[in-house]
Amino acid sequence: MQKRLMAALVCIACVCGVYLLSTELPDKEESISEGTKFTVPERAVDAAASEQLYKNMCISCHGDHLQGAIGPELAHIGDSMTKEQIYKKISDGGGGMPAFEDRLTEDHLITITTWLASHK
Numbered sequence: 001m002q003k004r005l006m007a008a009l010v011c012i013a014c015v016c017g018v019y020l021l022s023t024e025l026p027d028k029e030e031s032i033s034e035g036t037k038f039t040v041p042e043r044a045v046d047a048a049a050s051e052q053l054y055k056n057m058c059i060s061c062h063g064d065h066l067q068g069a070i071g072p073e074l075a076h077i078g079d080s081m082t083k084e085q086i087y088k089k090i091s092d093g094g095g096g097m098p099a100f101e102d103r104l105t106e107d108h109l110i111t112i113t114t115w116l117a118s119h120k
């Protein structure tokens with residue numbers, strides 16, 4: 001009788017363990033990805049696509065040759081900012097710079113960031 005009770009308890013413990021594992025794993029992955037440092041993936045510079053995006057969205061404030069206007073000069077921005085800082089600035093804006101998070105896809109954000117970062 002005692003043995004059966006023990007066996008039943010072990011079974012319940014196993015079922016609980018599997019349940020906990022299966023429900024907790026996604027949470028853990030989420031917190032890991034939140035904790036790791038954000039990096040902009042490596043890409044080849046796509047100048048044509050970037051210039052098009054720049055003309056559509058940025059030229060009015062940063063000038064037709066990246067020389068700056070309302071916004072600062074960007075001609076050597078790859079020297080003073082990392083790709084991650086550039087990406088964040090374009091995505092989040094701030095200090096008079098509009099946020100483009102909702103206006104550019106992540107793909108376009110990476111494209112234009114990679115292009116700007118190549119301006120040293």
Ligand code: HEC
Nearest residue numbers: 057058061070071072086089090094095096097098100112
């Ligand atoms: C409405 C005007 C405006 C538009 C449009 C605009 N910016 Fe800006 N941008 C600014 C201002 C103003 C700053 C300075 C913000 C600050 O000092 O924090 C800035 C800062 C930046 C910076 C950081 C420069 C530095 O030296 O700190 C980057 C990079 C940048 N903009 C990229 C872009 C890109 C790429 C686009 C188009 C997708 C864009 N901006 C569109 C006004 C604008």
